[in-house]
Amino acid sequence: MEKRLFPPSAQTTPDSASPEDLATQLRDTRAAAERGEPIAQADLGLRYADGDGVDQDYAEASDWFRRAAEQGHTSAQNNLGVICASGQGVPLNFAEAARWFRKAADQGMAEAQVNLANLYRTGRGVTEDHSEAFNWFLKAAEQGHAGAQNSLAVMYFNGEGVKQDLKQAFAWIQKAADQGHPRALKLLVRIADLANADPHGTSRRTLN
Numbered sequence: 001m002e003k004r005l006f007p008p009s010a011q012t013t014p015d016s017a018s019p020e021d022l023a024t025q026l027r028d029t030r031a032a033a034e035r036g037e038p039i040a041q042a043d044l045g046l047r048y049a050d051g052d053g054v055d056q057d058y059a060e061a062s063d064w065f066r067r068a069a070e071q072g073h074t075s076a077q078n079n080l081g082v083i084c085a086s087g088q089g090v091p092l093n094f095a096e097a098a099r100w101f102r103k104a105a106d107q108g109m110a111e112a113q114v115n116l117a118n119l120y121r122t123g124r125g126v127t128e129d130h131s132e133a134f135n136w137f138l139k140a141a142e143q144g145h146a147g148a149q150n151s152l153a154v155m156y157f158n159g160e161g162v163k164q165d166l167k168q169a170f171a172w173i174q175k176a177a178d179q180g181h182p183r184a185l186k187l188l189v190r191i192a193d194l195a196n197a198d199p200h201g202t203s204r205r206t207l208n
Contacts, residue, residue: 005049006083006111008073014140026053041068042076049079058089069100077104078112085115085125094125105136113140114148121151123159130161141172148178150184157191166191 001069019099045064048057051157062083065164068076081100084093098119104112120129134155140148153173156165174192177182 005046005079016066017110022053036067037073038071038076040075041065042073042079043073045076045079045111049083056204062089069103069136072103072107074104074107077101077107078109079090081112085119088104096118096125098125104140107140108143110140110143110145110148113137113143114145114151117151130155132161134161137171138189141175144179146176146179146181146184149173149179150181150187150194153187153191157194193197 026148028045029040029047033044041064043069045061045068046052047054048061048064050056054060062080065076066081069080075119077100081097081104082092084100085097086092100114101112101116101119105116113136117133117140118187119125120133120136122128134152137152137155149172153169153171153176155168156172158164170191172201173184173188177188
């Protein structure tokens with residue numbers, strides 16, 4: 001599970017902003033959120049989750065994420081899924097997490113696709129299905145998500161949810177390593193060595 005929360009937009013607060021500016025920004029964000037604007041609701045949820053300008057409160061964060069998520073806000077849907085899967089501020093509920101991850105994943109959010117894939121791979125909140133996990137990892141990997149590329153390589157190498165293909169395993173681990181993914185960097189040499197020693201995968205060695 002990628003237990004990270006994502007901002008609702010590209011807007012950022014300048015490091016040089018004064019306390020007065022920050023207070024004004026928070027007040028404006030809250031007012032917009034209370035008017036029902038989903039970007040502001042998602043932003044306020046993130047502030048409560050991070051303790052940014054307010055006391056950290058995951059229950060309050062989940063409430064604002066839910067309001068935005070119900071309006072189709074992608075990062076709010078993913079963030080609500082993360083909170084449901086972590087049990088912070090709400091009861092731990094992987095099925096609810098899967099439901100929100102799927103909504104964001106269907107809108108093309110790579111991080112949500114990875115989160116949903118991990119649930120299918122482990123059978124948390126959904127019926128375990130490695131083929132479904134592979135398909136969601138592939139969608140995210142094709143968008144350049146390094147973690148998904150790493151997971152896809154491992155699944156190709158192990159023949160997990162897909163026919164074993166060492167060439168594809170190496171190709172995807174190379175893509176992840178090129179982005180500096182730490183685990184991919186460690187697995188790159190190992191996959192290359194195993195693939196060269198056993199190009200047809202007859203030994204059935206597996207990676208974790």
